[in-house]
Amino acid sequence: MSGIYLDYAATTPVDPRVLAAMLPYFTTEFGNPSSVHRHGQRADHALETARATLASVLGCAPRDVLFTSGGSESDNLALRGLALAAREGRGANHIVSTPVEHEAIRATCHQLRDHFGFELTEVAVDAHGQVSAAAIAAALRPDTAVATVIYGNNEIGTINPIAEIAAVARARGVPLHTDAVQAAGQLPLAVGELGVASLALGAHKAYGPKGIGALYLDSGFGLLPTQTGGSHERGLRAGTPNIPLIVGLAEALRIAAAERDEHNAHQRRLRDRLIAGVLGTIPDSRLTGHPMDRLPNHASFALRGVDGNALLMHLDLAGIAASSGSACKTGDPRPSDVLLACGLSPEWALGSLRLTVGRATTDADVDTVLARLPALVARLRERAQQPERQLASGS
Amino acid sequence: MTRVVIAMSGGVDSSVAAALLVRQGYDVIGLMLRLWGEPTADQRFNRCCTPDALAQARRVAAQLGIPFYALDAQDLFKARIVDFFVDSYAAGLTPNPCLECNRHIRWTYLLDQARDLGADYLATGHYARVETPDGPSGRGYRLRKAVDTHKDQSYVLSVLGQAQLRQALFPLGHLTKPEVRALARELELPVADRPESQDLCFLADGDYRRFLREHAPTVLKPGPIMRRDGTIVGEHQGLALYTVGQRKGIGLSTREPLYVLELRPVDNALVVGGADELGRDRLVAQRVHWVAGEPPMGPIRVEVKIRYKAAPQPAIVNALPAGRAAVLFDGRLRDITAGQAAVFYAGDDCLGGGIISREPYPTTTAAASDS
Numbered sequence: 001m002s003g004i005y006l007d008y009a010a011t012t013p014v015d016p017r018v019l020a021a022m023l024p025y026f027t028t029e030f031g032n033p034s035s036v037h038r039h040g041q042r043a044d045h046a047l048e049t050a051r052a053t054l055a056s057v058l059g060c061a062p063r064d065v066l067f068t069s070g071g072s073e074s075d076n077l078a079l080r081g082l083a084l085a086a087r088e089g090r091g092a093n094h095i096v097s098t099p100v101e102h103e104a105i106r107a108t109c110h111q112l113r114d115h116f117g118f119e120l121t122e123v124a125v126d127a128h129g130q131v132s133a134a135a136i137a138a139a140l141r142p143d144t145a146v147a148t149v150i151y152g153n154n155e156i157g158t159i160n161p162i163a164e165i166a167a168v169a170r171a172r173g174v175p176l177h178t179d180a181v182q183a184a185g186q187l188p189l190a191v192g193e194l195g196v197a198s199l200a201l202g203a204h205k206a207y208g209p210k211g212i213g214a215l216y217l218d219s220g221f222g223l224l225p226t227q228t229g230g231s232h233e234r235g236l237r238a239g240t241p242n243i244p245l246i247v248g249l250a251e252a253l254r255i256a257a258a259e260r261d262e263h264n265a266h267q268r269r270l271r272d273r274l275i276a277g278v279l280g281t282i283p284d285s286r287l288t289g290h291p292m293d294r295l296p297n298h299a300s301f302a303l304r305g306v307d308g309n310a311l312l313m314h315l316d317l318a319g320i321a322a323s324s325g326s327a328c329k330t331g332d333p334r335p336s337d338v339l340l341a342c343g344l345s346p347e348w349a350l351g352s353l354r355l356t357v358g359r360a361t362t363d364a365d366v367d368t369v370l371a372r373l374p375a376l377v378a379r380l381r382e383r384a385q386q387p388e389r390q391l392a393s394g395s
Numbered sequence: 396m397t398r399v400v401i402a403m404s405g406g407v408d409s410s411v412a413a414a415l416l417v418r419q420g421y422d423v424i425g426l427m428l429r430l431w432g433e434p435t436a437d438q439r440f441n442r443c444c445t446p447d448a449l450a451q452a453r454r455v456a457a458q459l460g461i462p463f464y465a466l467d468a469q470d471l472f473k474a475r476i477v478d479f480f481v482d483s484y485a486a487g488l489t490p491n492p493c494l495e496c497n498r499h500i501r502w503t504y505l506l507d508q509a510r511d512l513g514a515d516y517l518a519t520g521h522y523a524r525v526e527t528p529d530g531p532s533g534r535g536y537r538l539r540k541a542v543d544t545h546k547d548q549s550y551v552l553s554v555l556g557q558a559q560l561r562q563a564l565f566p567l568g569h570l571t572k573p574e575v576r577a578l579a580r581e582l583e584l585p586v587a588d589r590p591e592s593q594d595l596c597f598l599a600d601g602d603y604r605r606f607l608r609e610h611a612p613t614v615l616k617p618g619p620i621m622r623r624d625g626t627i628v629g630e631h632q633g634l635a636l637y638t639v640g641q642r643k644g645i646g647l648s649t650r651e652p653l654y655v656l657e658l659r660p661v662d663n664a665l666v667v668g669g670a671d672e673l674g675r676d677r678l679v680a681q682r683v684h685w686v687a688g689e690p691p692m693g694p695i696r697v698e699v700k701i702r703y704k705a706a707p708q709p710a711i712v713n714a715l716p717a718g719r720a721a722v723l724f725d726g727r728l729r730d731i732t733a734g735q736a737a738v739f740y741a742g743d744d745c746l747g748g749g750i751i752s753r754e755p756y757p758t759t760t761a762a763a764s765d766s
Contacts, residue, residue, distance in 0.1 A: 310508075313464040317424070317512060333467045383511065 003319035004365045008205075008297055008358035009154055009182060010323055014248070015207040021251040022209065025244035032240055034230070043243050050250035057257045058199070058216050059190035066233045067246050070213035071181035072104035074200030077226055077237060078177045078215055079108045079148055082198065083118060085222035086145035086175070094119045096139045096147035099341035100129045100158070102179050104200075105148055106337075118145065128290035129156045129342045133164040137172075144174045151199075152183035155325035155338045155354065156289030157298030159187065166195035175221045181205060181213075185256035186264060186296050197221045201253070203245070207359070208252025212245035263359050267297040270357045270366050274299040277370035278355075282377050288325075288339060288352065299355045300325055302344055306351035306380050309333055314376050320369055325354040396422040399564060400509035401518045402501065403427050403463065404443060405451030408520030408567060410584040411575050415566040416518055417459050424512060425456040425463035428505060431473040433599045433606065441472075443596040451585055458584070468504055475499040477597055481611040484635035487660030487753075488734025491551070491703065492595060498554040506559060516564045522546040523745075524568035525560050536560035538686050538745040543571040550703045553738040553748040557688050604636050618663035620647065623656070623672060631665040634658040640673065640730035658733070674727035677756045680737045680749030683720045687746070690714035697739045697746065699724070701731055712739055720749055721757055 025046060031039030033047045048062065055062040068074045079095075086092040095118050097109045113120040123135040131149050140147065147169050152159050162178050169176040175197030180189060185206025191199055198221070202213040217223055217236070229238025256263075278285055284304040303311070308324040315322050325336060335349035355369065401413045403425040416423045427449060432441030440446065449465055456463030476492050476499065483490035501519065509517040522541035528534060535557050541547040555563065567575055579586045598606050607614050615633025622628060629647050631637065637645070641655040645667065654673045657666040678701075683690070691714060698707035699722055710724040722737055731751060738748035 307467065309464075310466060313466070314512070316462065316464070333469075379511070383507075 003321060004361075004368060005321045006355045006357060006361065006365070006369065007321045007323045008361075009295075009354060009356035011204050011210065012207045012358055013360075014209055015252060015255060017255060018208055018248050018251045022244040022248040025247055029243070031243075033243065034232070034240070046243050046247055047241050050246045053250040053254050054214055057189055057253050059192050060216055061219075063234065064191075064217055064219055066215045066217060066237050067241055067249070068213045068215055068237055069211055069242075070204075071102075071179070071200050071202030072213075074202070074213045074215040075102065075104040075177075075179050075181075076108050078198040078200055078217065078223070079105060079146060080112065080226050081223035081236070082146040082175050082177060082221060083112055084116075084224040087118075088224065089222055092143045092145035093117070094121065094141050094144045096121050096123065096136060096144055096174075098123055098125060098131050098149055100125055100131070100153055100156070100338045101148065101150050102154055102181065105150070105179055109148070125341055127343050128293075129153060129158045129288070129338060130290055130293065131160045131165065133161060133168045136165050137168045140169065140172050140174055144172070146175050146177060146197075148177040148179070150182075151178045151180040152187055152295045152298075153289060153338070154182040155336060155352075156300050156342070157294040158289040159183070159293040159295065161293075162194050162196060166197075170195055170197075175218070182295065184253060186260070186267075189253075189257070191216050191218075198223075203249035203252050206252050206256045209245050209248045212242060212249045214249060264296040266359070267357050267361070270361050270363070271297060271299050273363070273366050274355050274357070274369070277366070278373065281370065281374045285377075286348070288342065288344070295356075297357045299357075301353045301355075302339065302348040303351035303353060303377055304348050305384055306353075306377055307333065307384060308350055308352045310380055310383075311351070311353060311376065314380070315372075318372055318376070320372070323354040323356070324352045396420075397516070398422040398424065398512070398514045399516045399518050400424050400426050400505075400512060400514040402505060402520070403452040403456065404520070405448040405455065405585065406520070407579045407584065407586050408522075408575060409452075410455045410520075411578050411582070412518060412520040412566040413455065413461065414459055414578070414582050414584060416564070417461060419566075421516075423459070423461045424514065425452060425459075425461055426505065426508065427452050427463070427465045428468040428472075428500065429465055430500070430597065431469040431477055432597050433610070435599045441597050455584060466508060468500060471504055472496070472500055472597070480595075481607070481614060483734050484607060485611070485614045486734075487634050487658040489638055489658075489732045490734045491736055492597075493551045493703070494554060494736050497551050502552075502555055502559045502563075506562065509562075514562075516562050518564035518566060520567055521548045521552060521565050522567050522572075523549040523552050523565045524743075525563050525565060535687055539568070540740070540743040540745065541565075541568050546572050549740075549745040550700055550736065550738050550748075553686070553736065553745050554684055555686065556684065557686075560686070607633070607635050616663055618665065620645065620665045620667055623666060623668055628653075628667065634660060634663065634665060637665055638730075639732045654729075674729045675731050676724045676727045678722050678731050678737060679715070679752050679754040679756055680720045680722060681718065681752045681754065683714070683718050683747065683749030685714075685747040690720075691746075695739075695741070695746075697741055700736075700738045700740070701728060701751065702735055705730075707740055715757070718749070719752075719754070723756075 031043035033044035051062045051065050055065050099122050112118040121139045123139045166176045177198045178196050180199050181202045184201040197218045199216040204210040225236045227238050286302050288300045288302050333350050335346040339349035399416050399421040403409045429444050430441040432439050453463050476496050480490050480492050506517045524539040526537040540549050614635050619627045620629040620631050637655050653667040656668045694711050694713045697712050699710045700707050710722050713721045733751050733753050735751050736748045737751050739746040
């Protein structure tokens, strides 16, 4: 596909170096790491090398890294596993979450509440969608099983003070899980400094393949496995490991960590050009999410009185791939819960636009978008004023 | 390159229509409108655009290599079609929402969306034909019946005018349904039918009586059932629950079979009578629309369809002032129903139509024309 891709928060292309690292494991190095023979031994070596690579990115022991099928599975495993283990171990029956979590977290919390009898507290966020340590501290109870806070928000880009929040939770003996899927590749992942009990990440937002993720789990906290079977991944996640994808995940995150400063500087500059350009040329536009504490590649806006979905269609036909923040291909304009939690009215929230840049984005791309967007928004607003234009003049 | 927007439903007809447009070399964009659907316990989808239908249309578009988008028209559909539907029943009329949807949603809102996307044409999977003028002297754009008369949908398209027909494409108009199915199989497109235009797509289950009971109970006012002479023979549960010509389910136990002759909102009466009293040979239509853009001069002999699935009946139509028309049939029809459309045909040409009213037939059409 030609055109300008500004939806790197949805997914990224696989880095050719990552692809090259993966390829042998589809064909010549196809062994099952559980096997006795040398095919198996070589596969096991690749698996454990990848685990060690990822552990060094996370600053943890290799045994604290579990491989999963992706960020959503990691979130599910951590949240459900920690909650159920805490109930079993100490009778804890309460979960603390936020209204700005990814669906993988929100839906899991709701299931734990509705079907497993946990109590759920969602703490309030500020107008930037940011969670404060104080708000979490106020929500924690002696019977809190687990708390969960997203690291970098997928929809509005806001970065949460995870280290502060984790310190508060740890002091109360409560494990803090963080969804770092969107942050992985852009933000520091040193779990020692973050102080979290668990951290979920995936590969495909960081120039790795889809369908693979990992979970960091502090072995000091108990976890009840949700997928049972063999003794893979210390018995916490059954299933033959997908070696080529695991190799790809580790390589993608290794590269991302090594080149982070360079890529972030590039992306931050383009992001800031987009933000300044949009806010400067489009009336009734505002930034959503935090103005400073935001993901380096992430610009998100609310445009009053614009049908966000129609805007995406027009942008796509103009060769610009963008997003409204919460993937909605059904044409059903429900204002996003995240934007409502930030206090936006539906009139603003329905006009959400997310532009996320990547390693390959150029200044010329940004120029093109900034040149086309204002007129397009103006036209859609005009249209919204008169949904049945032709009716007046027609039959 | 000529750009065409095709309205896609995920069903066989619009999928084949899209494929034909691609094959003809157009620059094709697929659109689906998200329409209002009755909320139920676990969902609120219009049956025209369920998540399954949307996914299916997306798959078809991907298979054809064309872009596809879903657009929201829920509020507009609710205001223009659903509210109109309820208001019509409240006024003792039996509406045809498909026709209104073509008027207000497909061929106004969607056509405008298509124009906004730089499209030269809007195409649908309807079975009908558009004839372009053959020369500067010729008539304007003509709307014609489909070649497959069983599938012909010109009735619900009779609201189209020159401005719309100029930009309308009906790729299936020359094909029969079996041919369309064969094409679908050949092109490995879905062959399942989606609900067609006679369905009330916004109802959760297709039962309009239940819908009115639940969503517009004030529409349903009990009232007298009476004979033409005023004799009260029973009580009805709301005029909206009955249609002209209906015999079963009136709730009367008489020796002589009684039929619904008329829904009379002025005194909320359901007028019934014997088979011999049933039927009329004339009607006045309002909100009359002429495909050609203007009414014919003087009376014309036509065939008239008084329901989507009714057989065309020979009649003489006289255009009256204020967008009205007087229709005099050659014989009596049992089920002339206020609120339905009377659509006029000259052979395969759809000339237009109007909404059947309760207005009394003028004593002389000439006098009415003069007034």
